[in-house]
Amino acid sequence: MIRVLITNLIRFVALVFLQVFLLKNISLYNLSMPYLYILFILLLPFETPNLLLFLLSFLLGLSIDAFYDTPGLHAASCVLMALVRVLFISVTVQKDGFDNEPEPTLGNMGFTWFFTYAALLTVVHHFFLFNLEVFRLSEIQYTLLRFLLSSVFTLFLILVSSFLFFRRKER
Amino acid sequence: MRNLLIFISKYNAFFLFLIFEISALAIFVQYNSFQRATYINTTNEVTGNLYAQVNRLNNYLSLTQINDSLARENARLHNQLKSSYYIDTTARGVVVDTLYKQQYSYIEAKVINNSVNRRNNYITINRGSKDGITKNMGVISSTGIVGLVVSTSEHFALIQSLLHKDSRVSAMLTGSREIGTLLWNDDLDPRKCLLIDVPNHVKAKVGEEVVTSGYSLWPAGISIGKISNLHAKGGGFFLNMEVILTVDFSKLEYVYVVNNKFALEQAGLEAQKKKDD
Structure with a gap:
């Protein structure tokens, strides 16, 4: 229990630092921007209570907002993403399977499941984020292009970091 | 009542979502529509100091360019010194200047984010x-216009860059002295x-210079850029021209x-006129 707590705390701080001091400065042709910090919400344990899940997503979003000067923007996207996470997990994972697989990682859940999960949540998060930031229909082409390319970039980074910290399920 | 509680606890995810989403959007909308100073931005002491630390590290990587630009700036300022002019009259009366009063003063600052x-x-x-910085002051660099101050804390200030959805600058063509509005393109x-x-x-x-007009917060004649395309966007009765900026924002x-120094006086006068109308 304590171990899970500390792991997630470190992950939170590390991902926020990585996002605001490194990834914030990276963009490909001004179109594709990675938002790797959402990996924290992806990797929260299955048994996280809903209240804690939403609260953490909200706080994660706000701390990113503080560095990006966009109060509320990332927080709103992260909270929406948390809802999609709850729905997706309730549909695809059996309740009694939690003892064996505490966290939805690549090693625990297999590539197909993890890829679908990460892709769906990333797309929802990015779509909401980019459209809320621009908030204009007249620029929809650019927004959609930026949204698609950024999703691909983020998803790529999520998979790379998942393989980097890959641990096979112990049976 | 009991049924209601059961209903809420059964779909607790959705209700929690509603609570947090609404509070996030409230922060978002409030900040965006009024430009009100919230505490969640980089002028806050924690984030500001963290950026200052990281910036100290980054400075080493660009020392050459900074030295170059400072040297150029020094040269430009030296050119304006009285001592660099040749005095061609022998006798000069000393004039105490009571006609001219300084209108603009400049505070130098370092970009940390x-x-x-x-x-x-x-x-x-x-x-x-x-250091005397308040909201709605204009910001320039040695090469041109940069943006305007939107919020301040004790040691930091946040500038809305020219590269912003809501930035509007009154600009003037140097040739025809015609006034237009400068904004950031949506590409x-x-x-x-x-x-x-x-x-x-x-x-x-094409190639004509564009400068500030002096109708907005910046002094007149600060350079903005050069025209690169006369018909960048269909505009009907108006020309929509593309301008290459002189400032390299990156x-x-x-x-x-x-x-x-007269901004307050001017704003007060204009506000009073509006009230009278």
């Missing part, structure tokens, strides 16, 4: 209300802006905050 790749870009500088290229609202009959040329290091 900057971005160019988002729809709305902000810049954080290491001077704040303690999000950090090197280009759009000059709109110039009437169709004006004969503008390499911004030092800026000057412009303090217009």
Whole structure:
């Protein structure tokens, strides 16, 4: 229990630092921007209570907002993403399977499941984020292009970091 | 009542979602529509100090360029010194100047956080209300116009960059002295802006220089850029011209905050007129 707590705390701080001091400065042709910090919400344990899940997503979003000067923007996207996470997990994972697989990682859940999960949540998060930031229909082409390319970039980074910290399920 | 509680606990995810989403959107909308100073941005002491630390590290990587730009700036200032002019009259009377009063003063500041790749870009500088910076002051660099101050804390100030959805600058063509509005194009290229609202009959040329008009917060004649395309966007009765900016926003290091000493007086007068109407 304590171990899970500390792991997630470190992950939170590390991902926020990585996002605001490194990834914030990276963009490909001004179109594709990675938002790797959402990996924290992806990797929260299955048994996280809903209240804690939403609260953490909200706080994660706000701390990113503080560095990006966009109060509320990332927080709103992260909270929406948390809802999609709850729905997706309730549909695809059996309740009694939690003892064996505490966290939805690549090693625990297999590539197909993890890829679908990460892709769906990333797309929802990015779509909401980019459209809320621009908030204009007249620029929809650019927004959609930026949204698609950024999703691909983020998803790529999520998979790379998942393989980097890959641990096979112990049976 | 019991049924209601059961209903709420059964779908608790949705209700929790509603609570947090609404509070997030409330923060978002409030900040965006009133430009109100919230505490969640980079002028806050924690984030500001963290950026200042990281910036100290980054400085070493661009020392050559900074030295170059400072040397150029020094040379330019030396040129304006009285001592660099040759005095061709022998006798000069000393004139105590009572006609001219200084209108603009400049506060130099260092950029500690900057971005160019988002729809709305902000810049954080290491001077704040303690150094006399207040909201709605213009900001320039040695090469041209940069943005305007939107919020300050004791040691930091947040600048809304020219590369922002809501940035509007009154600009003037140097040849015809025709006034237009400068805004950031929606293709999000950090090197280009759009000059709109110039009437169709004006004969503008590609390569003509664009400067500030003096009608907004910046002093008149600060350089903005050069026209690169006369018909960038269909505009009907107006020319919509593309302007290549002189300031390289991605390499911004030092800026000057412009303090217009009569800004308050002017704003007060105009507000009073509006009230009378």
